[in-house]
Amino acid sequence: MPxxxxxxxxxxxxxxxxxxxxxxxxxxxGRAYAKSLLERMRHPAFAAPRLEDRYADLLGQAVSAxxxxxxxxxxAPRAMLDLNRASDDVDWEMxxxxxxxxxSAPSGFARxxxxxxxxVPRRLPGLGELWKRRLDHAELQERIAAIHQPYHDALAKxxxxxxxxxxxxLLIDLHSMPPLAARSPGEAxxxxxxxxxxxxxxxxxIVGSAFSILAEAGRRASHNRPYAGGYVLERHARRGxxxxxLQIEIDRTAYLDSRMAEPGTGxxxxxxxxxxxxxxxxxxxxELGRAPHQERWRIAAE
Numbered sequence: 593m594p595x596x597x598x599x600x601x602x603x604x605x606x607x608x609x610x611x612x613x614x615x616x617x618x619x620x621x622g623r624a625y626a627k628s629l630l631e632r633m634r635h636p637a638f639a640a641p642r643l644e645d646r647y648a649d650l651l652g653q654a655v656s657a658x659x660x661x662x663x664x665x666x667x668a669p670r671a672m673l674d675l676n677r678a679s680d681d682v683d684w685e686m687x688x689x690x691x692x693x694x695x696s697a698p699s700g701f702a703r704x705x706x707x708x709x710x711x712v713p714r715r716l717p718g719l720g721e722l723w724k725r726r727l728d729h730a731e732l733q734e735r736i737a738a739i740h741q742p743y744h745d746a747l748a749k750x751x752x753x754x755x756x757x758x759x760x761x762l763l764i765d766l767h768s769m770p771p772l773a774a775r776s777p778g779e780a781x782x783x784x785x786x787x788x789x790x791x792x793x794x795x796x797x798i799v800g801s802a803f804s805i806l807a808e809a810g811r812r813a814s815h816n817r818p819y820a821g822g823y824v825l826e827r828h829a830r831r832g833x834x835x836x837x838l839q840i841e842i843d844r845t846a847y848l849d850s851r852m853a854e855p856g857t858g859x860x861x862x863x864x865x866x867x868x869x870x871x872x873x874x875x876x877x878x879e880l881g882r883a884p885h886q887e888r889w890r891i892a893a894e
Contacts, residue, residue: 593668594734595626601668601739604746606753611660612874613758613881615750618652618766619675619743619824620645624667632724633671639722643670643713645768646844647855652766654863659870661764662750666743670713671722673735675743676765676822677711686714686727711740744827751828751835759881760834762798762873765824769841772818782814783846787821787839793829794836798876802838805872809865834881838873840866 593601602622621644630636649665656663666675684690708715712732715721747763755761772781786802788794799815806813821839829837842862849856 593624593626594672594731594738595628596624599624599667602664602666602743602746604662604664604750605656606662606750607660608753609757610662610754612870613754613761613877614659614661614764614870614874615664615747615754615761616652616656616661616764616766616870617664617747617824618645618649619666620670620767621647621649621652622666622669622672625669625671629669629672633722634724635719635722639716639719640669640671641853642716642719645670645766646848646852648766648768648842650855650859651842651847651863651866655866655870658863658867659874661870661874662754664743664747664750666739668735668739672712673739674709674711674713675740676824677709678823678827679711679736679740681710681823682712682732683708683710683714686712686723687729687732688726711736747824747828755834755881758878759883760836760877761881762794762877763824763828763835763837764870764873765821765837765839767819767839767841768844768847769819771843771845772814780812781843782812783843784811784813785815785817785819785839785841786813787816787819787825787841788837789821789825789829790816793821793825793831794838795831795876795880798836798873798880799838801872801876802869805869806865809868811865836877836880840869 593599633639652663652665713722751761751763774781784806788799803813819841825837825839829835844852847859847862
């Protein structure tokens with residue numbers, strides 16, 4: 593990882609042959625902060641944790657250990673590079689302007705750099721600018737080459753390997769979120785948001801099973817609002833080729849302490865809920881993979 597010699601940008605645990613057709617990815621929980629990165633931040637003690645999906649990797653590790661699901665965990669912090677953004681989703685003002693060989697056309701996915709949360713986060717609400725100085729073009733390219741490209745290559749390969757074995761594969765892109773506001777007076781706010789890019793990234797039967805399991809667990813869940821899924825789902829979902837992707841956002845108060853700093857009393861219950869979810873969805877995906885090829889295409893088109 594740039595600035596952290598000997599520290600891997602991510603780790604992949606993949607049992608071969610895979611016992612279930614599920615990959616869990618955790619792109620935003622990285623905590624391997626290089627000293628040089630923290631020195632360049634204006635308020636590192638405050639800003640760095642706010643960019644993290646705090647300890648979502650511990651949830652993923654516990655669920656993977658219990659179910660056999662493959663697990664891809666980013667160790668590179670989101671402050672360095674956001675793996676849920678396209679590699680060209682860049683606020684070029686952070687780098688003193690666009691390089692001569694860069695395209696000015698926006699990528700196919702909605703760009704987030706304008707909000708301050710592009711490939712390299714620039715600002716946070718209530719805090720403002722994150723960095724003391726601009727980023728060099730060479731530094732950005734080094735981060736893309738060392739973190740972004742190999743992470744997504746590894747994820748694509750893992751999904752293809754599992755799909756080839758099972759006939760279908762499911763990616764669960766695991767995130768955490770701050771508590772949501774209730775949508776109307778007297779209504780409880782969702783604890784979990786399931787995103788499938790409004791049906792584009794995952795079979796509807798799998799999504800239905802997810803909501804069924806969450807209801808059985810007594811968890812309030814929302815569909816696609818306010819999080820429908822980001823670049824990871826756009827890049828890796830291939831319903832017609834048997835690769836399905838869901839983004840799962842979990843309220844941090846469900847598994848962290850009152851300071852949202854360390855695992856809390858709800859951690860084990862959240863792990864149990866996710867284990868039940870993964871096992872049920874793995875069964876559905878395996879059944880989908882057993883369908884005749886023509887049937888898979890029909891299901892994907894619905």
